[in-house]
Amino acid sequence: MLGKIRSTVIDVTGVLIIGLAIYLISISGTIQGGITLPSSIYNMNTIFLSILIEALPFVLVGVLIAGGIQIFITEDHIKRWIPKNRFAAILMSCVVGACFPACECGIVPIVRRLIAKGVPIYAGIGFLLTGPLINPIVILSTYMAFGNDLKVALSRMIIGFIVAVIVAFLISLLFRTNQLKQELKNANHCEHGTAAVGQPVTMKIFHVLTHAVDEFFDMGKYLIIGALLAAFVQTYVSSESLVAIGNGQIASSTIVMMGLAFLLSLCSEADAFIAASFSNLFAPTAILAFLVYGPMIDLKNMMMMLSVFRAKFVFTFVSIVTIVVFVVFILLNQFY
Amino acid sequence: MRFYFQQAVRAFILILFTIYIVKLHYTGDILKLINPKYGTISMIGVVILLILFVTQLHRVFSKHDEHKHNHDHEDHHHDHGYSPLNGRKLVSYFIIVLPLITGFLLPPSTLDASIAAKKGAMLSITNNAMQEQNSGQPQEKEESADENMENEQPIHQNAPDPNLDSNTISMEKYDQIVNQLGEQDSILMSEQVYSTYYEMINKEMDSFVGKEISLKGFVYKEDDFKSNQLVLGRFLITHCVADSSIIGFLSSVEDATELTEDTWVEATGTIYIEEYNGTRMPAINISDYQVIDEPEQPYLYPITIKYK
Numbered sequence: 001m002l003g004k005i006r007s008t009v010i011d012v013t014g015v016l017i018i019g020l021a022i023y024l025i026s027i028s029g030t031i032q033g034g035i036t037l038p039s040s041i042y043n044m045n046t047i048f049l050s051i052l053i054e055a056l057p058f059v060l061v062g063v064l065i066a067g068g069i070q071i072f073i074t075e076d077h078i079k080r081w082i083p084k085n086r087f088a089a090i091l092m093s094c095v096v097g098a099c100f101p102a103c104e105c106g107i108v109p110i111v112r113r114l115i116a117k118g119v120p121i122y123a124g125i126g127f128l129l130t131g132p133l134i135n136p137i138v139i140l141s142t143y144m145a146f147g148n149d150l151k152v153a154l155s156r157m158i159i160g161f162i163v164a165v166i167v168a169f170l171i172s173l174l175f176r177t178n179q180l181k182q183e184l185k186n187a188n189h190c191e192h193g194t195a196a197v198g199q200p201v202t203m204k205i206f207h208v209l210t211h212a213v214d215e216f217f218d219m220g221k222y223l224i225i226g227a228l229l230a231a232f233v234q235t236y237v238s239s240e241s242l243v244a245i246g247n248g249q250i251a252s253s254t255i256v257m258m259g260l261a262f263l264l265s266l267c268s269e270a271d272a273f274i275a276a277s278f279s280n281l282f283a284p285t286a287i288l289a290f291l292v293y294g295p296m297i298d299l300k301n302m303m304m305m306l307s308v309f310r311a312k313f314v315f316t317f318v319s320i321v322t323i324v325v326f327v328v329f330i331l332l333n334q335f336y
Numbered sequence: 337m338r339f340y341f342q343q344a345v346r347a348f349i350l351i352l353f354t355i356y357i358v359k360l361h362y363t364g365d366i367l368k369l370i371n372p373k374y375g376t377i378s379m380i381g382v383v384i385l386l387i388l389f390v391t392q393l394h395r396v397f398s399k400h401d402e403h404k405h406n407h408d409h410e411d412h413h414h415d416h417g418y419s420p421l422n423g424r425k426l427v428s429y430f431i432i433v434l435p436l437i438t439g440f441l442l443p444p445s446t447l448d449a450s451i452a453a454k455k456g457a458m459l460s461i462t463n464n465a466m467q468e469q470n471s472g473q474p475q476e477k478e479e480s481a482d483e484n485m486e487n488e489q490p491i492h493q494n495a496p497d498p499n500l501d502s503n504t505i506s507m508e509k510y511d512q513i514v515n516q517l518g519e520q521d522s523i524l525m526s527e528q529v530y531s532t533y534y535e536m537i538n539k540e541m542d543s544f545v546g547k548e549i550s551l552k553g554f555v556y557k558e559d560d561f562k563s564n565q566l567v568l569g570r571f572l573i574t575h576c577v578a579d580s581s582i583i584g585f586l587s588s589v590e591d592a593t594e595l596t597e598d599t600w601v602e603a604t605g606t607i608y609i610e611e612y613n614g615t616r617m618p619a620i621n622i623s624d625y626q627v628i629d630e631p632e633q634p635y636l637y638p639i640t641i642k643y644k
Contacts, residue, residue, distance in 0.1 A: 235454065
């Protein structure tokens with residue numbers, strides 16, 4: 001009886017909430033006409049929303065997978081799967097990342113959940129770095145963007161993989177603990193995290209979904225801040241002036257392209273086309289630096305990482321990736 | 337049974353996101369944000385949001401039995417929305433609803449010349465023109481090597497489709513478009529063929545000199561342009577407007593000063609070669625033009641070729 005009342009109440013609430021939402025939306029149209037702002041604000045808003053709308057489905061799939069990991073994968077599984085040997089674990093995580101088609105927004109909640117479940121930090125990082133960089137869609141779009149030249153696409157994957165392994169190794173030297181933010185540390189004490197065994201499947205699915213909701217609200221705000229910053233940069237910072245700094249010297253042009261990759265926060269599936277639009281202005285190494293660095297670190301996903309890891313770790317991590325990518329490409333330049 | 341206000345707020349936010357995206361699709365405003373090719377993915381997002389909304393509704397009147405375990409909520413790994421509202425959480429909720437507020441209150445705009453300037457329009461155009469010098473060999477036969485790729489593939493250098501639902505064309509159609517270019521005396525740069533032809537003209541600019549061309553674009557100017565120079569530009573959207581790039585032709589027209597930036601123009605002219613900052617690039621000597629309204633579909637999209 002009580003259950004029946006509850007489900008009726010839920011239905012009614014649902015209808016009320018939808019009704020309220022529709023009401024608000026219908027009055028928003030009238031308010032819309034009354035506001036006038038400088039056109040750059042509208043442009044920035046459009047870019048901001050477009051980044052969000054583009055990223056949202058991928059983030060949603062990411063939080064669903066993260067919810068699934070939380071409920072269905074136990075710490076014992078992780079202990080069994082991850083090799084004891086550090087190098088083996090790093091290599092394995094990079095390979096798994098390479099096989100796992102994800103984009104840089106969707107992968108953050110997944111990595112967070114994996115690390116909370118006991119995956120060592122360095123393995124999580126390896127996965128985080130190769131996941132968005134090495135996957136079929138990225139290979140294909142890079143191949144297409146550079147005039148159907150396989151060389152750029154292959155170099156991107158191979159160098160990216162090497163960089164990921166180096167970074168994960170350095171992380172393993174520097175950090176022993178999981179580096180999750182304080183409130184994340186107790187993830188495993190979450191009662192439905194490990195107590196899922198023996199529950200009916202519907203209950204498990206319900207928990208997967210509720211976890212996904214919580215994750216969405218947790219992660220969402222950082223994604224939104226990141227998108228807002230990236231939109232601001234695109235609206236108010238001129239890439240031409242950035243490019244002017246980089247002309248000529250290999251070191252400075254590599255830095256400029258990496259800076260662009262960071263600030264523009266493009267999805268790894270679309271960034272190749274932007275890189276191609278600079279391809280004749282910069283040395284190939286600088287273009288490749290853009291292609292390798294962008295999927296690993298950018299404004300948007302750095303914000304999301306801040307939602308997962310301690311700030312100190314995020315900044316160390318960003319510095320390590322930046323230095324490694326830069327050094328690797330300066331060395332590689334000898335061969336191009 | 338208790339009513340949990342915050343859970344209700346979360347449900348409300350979820351349904352607002354759902355409705356917002358559906359509204360974008362319904363009104364067609366989504367085209368101002370993302371390439372229609374990604375529309376399906378966005379609808380999958382809507383379905384997930386709806387599922388999450390329904391799940392969330394069940395927590396509004398939770399018996400809270402999923403949280404009977406007496407562990408301390410304060411050091412819990414993430415916020416389940418049961419702990420009391422505080423200042424920090426208010427800020428979080430504000431950030432989450434920010435895109436909804438701006439999304440519902442501010443109409444989406446079309447990218448304009450000021451964005452083109454920030455994105456470095458002439459850099460991009462110069463870069464395209466330099467392909468000829470660098471590669472030397474025209475490579476427009478590139479698509480023949482692609483048969484072993486997936487069924488669908490984006491070809492960025494290809495024609496965007498004004499026909500929004502069908503920006504996927506067959507290989508034969510694509511070949512036909514490519515072959516037509518050489519035969520035409522007068523080139524019509526329709527939305528569908530624009531970027532394909534643009535690429536081809538840039539690669540073999542000398543062979544197109546003297547040909548008549550008609551196209552649409554918005555007026556864009558840079559400081560170092562001569563008084564009769566302007567660019568007729570278009571934005572090419574790969575994924576979303578954040579990754580748009582500018583393509584277009586440097587053009588010369590007598591009364592260029594009368595055309596202000598962002599004016600949409602439909603123009604006819606002949607192709608010639610202009611040297612801009614030391615780079616040879618195809619340019620248009622405009623003989624006739626007409627100011628038009630912004631086209632319904634201002635952006636260009638890469639075509640997806642479908643292999644049978």
